[in-house]
Amino acid sequence: MPGWKVNFEPTITHLTPTTGGAHTAVVAAAGAKVTPPKGSFPVVTAVRLKFTDDAAGPDPVPRGPGKAASLDLIARAAPADPKTAPPFVVVATVPGTATFDGTPKFTIKTIKDPTSFSVNLDVRPGTANEVVRSDWVLQIDPHPTFVTSPKTFFTLRLPWKFDETTAKLQLSARLSIDGTLHADESRNLMLDIPLSHRDVPEEADKKKPVQKFFGLRNLYTRANDLDPKAKTEPAVPKVAFAGRRMRVLLDSTFVSFCTGNTSAKVADVVTGVTSIMNDAGFGTVDVLSGAATNTECRTHWKQVGGHFMSVAIRDADQGKPEADRIENKFAASIDGGGSVTIPDGMEERIPFFDFYIFAEDKDPPNAVELAHSERRVNVKGSVGGIIASSATKVLHTPIIISKGSGSSSPLRNLLSQIDKADHANLLAGTICHEIGHTFGLKHPVVFSGSPPYVFGDAQFGRGTMSGGGIVVGSGTPRMPLYFFGPIHQLEIRRLYL
Numbered sequence: 464m465p466g467w468k469v470n471f472e473p474t475i476t477h478l479t480p481t482t483g484g485a486h487t488a489v490v491a492a493a494g495a496k497v498t499p500p501k502g503s504f505p506v507v508t509a510v511r512l513k514f515t516d517d518a519a520g521p522d523p524v525p526r527g528p529g530k531a532a533s534l535d536l537i538a539r540a541a542p543a544d545p546k547t548a549p550p551f552v553v554v555a556t557v558p559g560t561a562t563f564d565g566t567p568k569f570t571i572k573t574i575k576d577p578t579s580f581s582v583n584l585d586v587r588p589g590t591a592n593e594v595v596r597s598d599w600v601l602q603i604d605p606h607p608t609f610v611t612s613p614k615t616f617f618t619l620r621l622p623w624k625f626d627e628t629t630a631k632l633q634l635s636a637r638l639s640i641d642g643t644l645h646a647d648e649s650r651n652l653m654l655d656i657p658l659s660h661r662d663v664p665e666e667a668d669k670k671k672p673v674q675k676f677f678g679l680r681n682l683y684t685r686a687n688d689l690d691p692k693a694k695t696e697p698a699v700p701k702v703a704f705a706g707r708r709m710r711v712l713l714d715s716t717f718v719s720f721c722t723g724n725t726s727a728k729v730a731d732v733v734t735g736v737t738s739i740m741n742d743a744g745f746g747t748v749d750v751l752s753g754a755a756t757n758t759e760c761r762t763h764w765k766q767v768g769g770h771f772m773s774v775a776i777r778d779a780d781q782g783k784p785e786a787d788r789i790e791n792k793f794a795a796s797i798d799g800g801g802s803v804t805i806p807d808g809m810e811e812r813i814p815f816f817d818f819y820i821f822a823e824d825k826d827p828p829n830a831v832e833l834a835h836s837e838r839r840v841n842v843k844g845s846v847g848g849i850i851a852s853s854a855t856k857v858l859h860t861p862i863i864i865s866k867g868s869g870s871s872s873p874l875r876n877l878l879s880q881i882d883k884a885d886h887a888n889l890l891a892g893t894i895c896h897e898i899g900h901t902f903g904l905k906h907p908v909v910f911s912g913s914p915p916y917v918f919g920d921a922q923f924g925r926g927t928m929s930g931g932g933i934v935v936g937s938g939t940p941r942m943p944l945y946f947f948g949p950i951h952q953l954e955i956r957r958l959y960l
Contacts, residue, residue, distance in 0.1 A: 466523050466645055467516055467567045469534070469636040471654040474509040474604070476913065484664030484673045486914045493604060507656045507679070508912040509602035509616070510634065512609040514567040522563050523640050529562035530641045532569060536603075537648060540624035541631035541655055551635065551648060552622045553589040561640050569638075570610040586617050593622035596946050598681040598925035599632075601656070602912075618923075621679060625658070625949035630677055632656045660910060667908045667918040674905075681920055681929065682910060683950035687903035687958070700851030702815045704959050707854065709745045709816040711736055711894065713752040714760040720822040720866045724875070726883035727890050735891025735944055739927060740898070743947045744960045745816075760819055763811050764861050768794030769825040772860050775809040793859075798825070805859060810840045815854045818898055819861035826872050827865040831930070833874045833893050835863040836900035847903075862897045864890070885942035892927060892945045899928050902959065904951050906930070926951070 472494040478486040479500050491497040493511040516522060524530050537551035558572045572585040588594060599621045605611040621632055633655055635648040658677045665671040665684070676682035713721075713729070721727050733750040740748045765774045767790045778788035785791050789803065796803045813819075818837075827835070838860040839848025848857045867875055874893075878886055906928055909920045919930040926948045947955065 466650075467514055467561075467638060467640075468646055469638055469651040470513040470515055471634060471652050472511040472513055472606070473507045473654060473656075474511070476506045476508050477503040478506055478660070478914070479503040480662035480673075483669045484662060484667075484671075484916075485669070486662075486916075488914050490913075504659060504661055505657050506660065506910065507601070507654075509604050510654065511604040511606045512569075512636075513606045514569055514608040516563075516567050522567070523645055524561045524563040524567070526563055529560045529570075531558075532561035532641070533558050533639045534569065535637040535639075536619060536634070537637060538621050538624070538632050538634050540626040541629040541633045543626060543628040549624070551633075552591050552593055552624070554594050554621055555589055555619055556587045558585055558587075566608060568608050568610065570612075573613070582613055584611055584614050584617050588620055589622075591622065593624055594620055596925055596943075596948075597621060597623040598907075598920065598923045598929065598948070599623065599658075599679040600681075600923050601634075601679055620923075621656075623949045625677065625953070627953065630658045632658060632679075660916075663908055663910075663916050665908075666906050667916045676908060677950050678907070678948075680909060680911060681907050681924055681926065682916075683907050683926065683928070683948055684905055685950060685954055685957075686905060687954060700846050700849050701958050702849065702851050702854050704745060704816060707814075707816055708747045708749055709740060709818075710814075711740075711748065711750045711818045711820060711898070712756050712760055713750065714764075714819065714821045715752075715757045716822040717820050717864055718752050720864065721890060724866065725878055725886040725890065727887035731887035732890045732894070735887055736894050738944060739891065739895040739946055743952060743955050760821070760861075763813065764819060764821065766823075767791060768798075769823060770794045770797045770860070771821045771823065771863060773809060773811045773858065775811065776805055776859065777809070797860075805840070807842065810842065810857045810859055812850075812855050812857055815849065815856045818894075818901065820864065820894055821861055822864040822866045824866065824868050826867045826869075829873075831873055832865055833877070834865055834897050835860070836897040837862055839901075856901070862894065862901075864893065881942050888942050888944045892942075895927050895945075895947075899947065899951065902955060904928050904947075904954060 474493045475491045477489045477499045479502050480486055534557040535553050536555045538554050539549050539551045542548040560570045562568045573582050574585045575582055597620050601619045601621055602616050603619050604616045633653050635653045636651045638646045660676040660682050662673040663676045664673050674684040674686040676684045721729055736750050737748050764771045776790045793803045837858050840857045840859055841848050842857050908916045910916050927945045
């Protein structure tokens with residue numbers, strides 16, 4: 464059948480890893496090709512849409528004013544076997560006008576913002592969870608046959624879909640003209656978008672190990688903090704969740720901060736934590752607070768020098784000056800970022816899926832930290848502080864929400880900048896972020912289109928392990944509930960589910 468066709472012309476950056484986690488880049492502009500450097504890998508950083516006509520018969524749009532048209536941009540994980548390909552997900556619907564003057568042309572419809580009176584492109588994001596939650600984004604550039612005036616480009620949020628065997632997404636389109644589907648993915652070009660990034664330093668810090676990351680713009684690694692660093696160490700232990708419950712215990716210090724210093728309701732924080740962890744695959748989650756919870760919290764943890772730690776950390780000589788006692792030295796080391804050797808037997812041995820949440824008045828040592836994860840102790844019989852046979856973890860400290868001592872603390876400062884309706888999402892996401900660190904999950908890094916990789920994405924970050932407090936969009940909520948993305952969910956399933 465004759466007619467129009469949608470083509471995709473990618474801008475491809477060929478990256479070559481060099482020493483210390485650095486990369487050199489050779490860019491092939493949209494529609495162009497270059498010889499990839501030896502040892503490089505391709506990254507699609509933008510795509511230009513181009514409409515063509517096969518000129519084999521009458522055109523679907525006559526010369527003249529044109530016809531109403533609509534373009535659905537669709538994507539999926541590239542399948543290892545085409546026979547078992549998953550369905551496409553609509554990532555955006557773009558209404559417009561199709562015209563023909565010897566060449567097909569699609570002009571995106573525009574809308575005027577009633578508040579600012581600015582003119583914007585009418586690009587309607589997909590509503591599937593995989594799209595709404597995703598922080599994998601791709602720039603869509605204009606072409607003479609694809610008009611995006613007055614903007615020069617728009618950003619497409621691609622779905623959080625991932626197949627380990629291919630590590631690619633596929634992008635295609637469905638074009639409707641005058642209310643009738645004219646060309647779908649069986650006719651339009653299908654573009655493979657690689658997701659792999661090699662030799663990227665963790666947290667974009669050249670002092671840290673390099674790993675393979677996956678994604679577009681926001682990148683995640685399967686590498687786990689619990690993985691052994693030496694070849695002689697045993698494999699990462701699997702701690703089976705089957706038959707167990709996850710417990711998140713909210714101490715009175717956290718509850719008091721939540722109810723007294725934020726606009727969040729404890730019940731909403733409970734709902735948020737439960738939603739995130741259920742979505743990750745943990746179907747039995749209890750988030751607890753109240754008198755019995757407080758009693759249990761204090762049987763394991765005490766506060767010294769403003770910091771919570773194991774109740775067993777206690778100097779044998781309590782006649783020493785406080786500053787010389789091991790518990791006070793440990794508290795001081797937390798303040799200063801140093802280290803103190805704690806004798807064996809002064810740790811807490813906790814069920815692996817129990818998480819104690821406290822809030823401290825102490826300001827964090829880092830100006831952007833909202834919380835601290837548990838501090839594990841690598842004792843004999845454990846791997847990274849985990850004893851898989853008994854589903855136990857060995858700890859010196861619990862999870863700490865760093866509420867800080869004043870309005871300038873990172874958490875209080877962020878709470879003051881966001882809508883009060885978003886406070887519960889922030890607190891729930893922060894708790895789950897720290898639980899993610901217990902699972903060994905790492906922060907994402909960002910590749911915005913050219914080297915270097917950087918840490919933190921204030922514009923598009925949406926994952927639970929992203930930097931806390933990313934405000935997106937407009938209206939309420941501007942801080943959505945964040946979830947674990949597909950790479951981290953694979954890692955959670957590998958080790959725990």
